[in-house]
Amino acid sequence: EVKLVESGGGLVHDGGSLRLSCVTSGFSFDDYVIAWFRQAPGKEREGVSCISNRDGSTLYADSVQGRFIVSSDNAKKTVYLQMNSLKPEDTAVYYCAAVYGVKHLAYSDYYNYWGQGTQVTVSS
Numbered sequence: 048e049v050k051l052v053e054s055g056g057g058l059v060h061d062g063g064s065l066r067l068s069c070v071t072s073g074f075s076f077d078d079y080v081i082a083w084f085r086q087a088p089g090k091e092r093e094g095v096s097c098i099s100n101r102d103g104s105t106l107y108a109d110s111v112q113g114r115f116i117v118s119s120d121n122a123k124k125t126v127y128l129q130m131n132s133l134k135p136e137d138t139a140v141y142y143c144a145a146v147y148g149v150k151h152l153a154y155s156d157y158y159n160y161w162g163q164g165t166q167v168t169v170s171s
Contacts, residue, residue: 049073049160051143056165059133063169067128069143069162076100076124080150082158083117083128085139085167094152095141098126106150111137133169140164 055067069081082097096107096117105117116129126143144158151157 049145051145051160051162053141053143053162053165056141056167058168058170061133061135061169061171063133064129064131065133065167067130067141067143067165067167069126069128071124071126071143071145074145074160075147077121079145079147081119081126082144082146082150082152083126083141084144084152084155084158085137085141086164087139090139092142092155093139094155096128097150097152099150104150106152108152130167133167135169135171138167138169140166 050072052070077100080099083095084092085095086092098105098117098119114132119126142164143162145160146158
């Protein structure tokens, strides 16, 4: 059974930091691309960042470039999203997702497996 479980969300002030974790099981982690998406109330789901576990290459949305860092621990089958300099507009439910394919953030439907999400709230 494929599982992706996010954790690490919470409430922080403007300018604060959080680190999200996505613990996975049930698939060949080393061969997959793992992405982070987010969805704010009333808005469409947005791709934030992704990492290829094959070669470690990463991709970021313009809105988080330079503030967020995605990393992967292949031994733990876990992907992290370090979020720094958080802004109120980063408030959303954050999901991790997995696909056996190439990196991209444009279409969430491309990703086969999803976690349940973790809430991130940034207060001003």
